[in-house]
Amino acid sequence: MRQSEFRFYAELNDFLAKSRRQVDFAYPFRGTPSLKDAIEALGVPHTEVEVILVNGVSVAFDHRLHAGDRVSVYPVFEALDVTPLVRLRPQPLRQPRFLLDVHLGRLAHRLRLFGFDAAYRNDWSDAQLAEIGPRERRIVLTRDRGLLMRRAITHGYYVRATRPDLQLLEVLRRFDLGGSLRPLTRCLDCNGELCTVTPEHIDPASVPPDVEARQLPLVRCSDCRRVYWEGSHVLRLRSVIAEVERQLQVARQEDLA
């Protein structure tokens, strides 16, 4: 067996066995595995990693590990402080677009509520997710490490929280989206964009008579044609939105403190 030395930084430690967190540790291996394989063998999905240094030099995932190498592995956030180094992915995705696995339907719904493009279906297989993510340039959100270890997936994020409200806050903070909220601009059912419509342009059967009589503002999904109006449902959503905005504010103040 050969041996090299690894150190993982910041939240990458979440994936390691307890004895390996926040310390340098020896990693025994055979042959010359790629760094991607070695890092994933230690439990860390490659999508969580932004910069790898081997003996102080920035390298790519396909770099081969040799005996005696000292390897430092940094996550996305830590990498903000090391901009002169080579990043593992050429450019970040501009507007974040998400793809959620079958277990994160409630998070998908919440992301849509805030206007984010969140593709989700409850019958997509892992193989389909691995194909759709890169093709549509989407960030895969999942609580399944195995999915993130698929080679095809270049942009992904392992969601730590288990409660949907906390998952939403986690994703908004992780991708720094607090300033990009566009509540009630996207269809909660199908992820389509909502457009304002005037009553004469919609099927009278799609809104109740009292909504029509009160001439409430209407929006319609450009994909599934569902019509939304300012009723009790939307008022309830507005209170959810206000609460999330308040929590983001609190989190920002904690970050500054």
Ligand SMILES: [Zn+2]
């Ligand atoms: Zn729709």
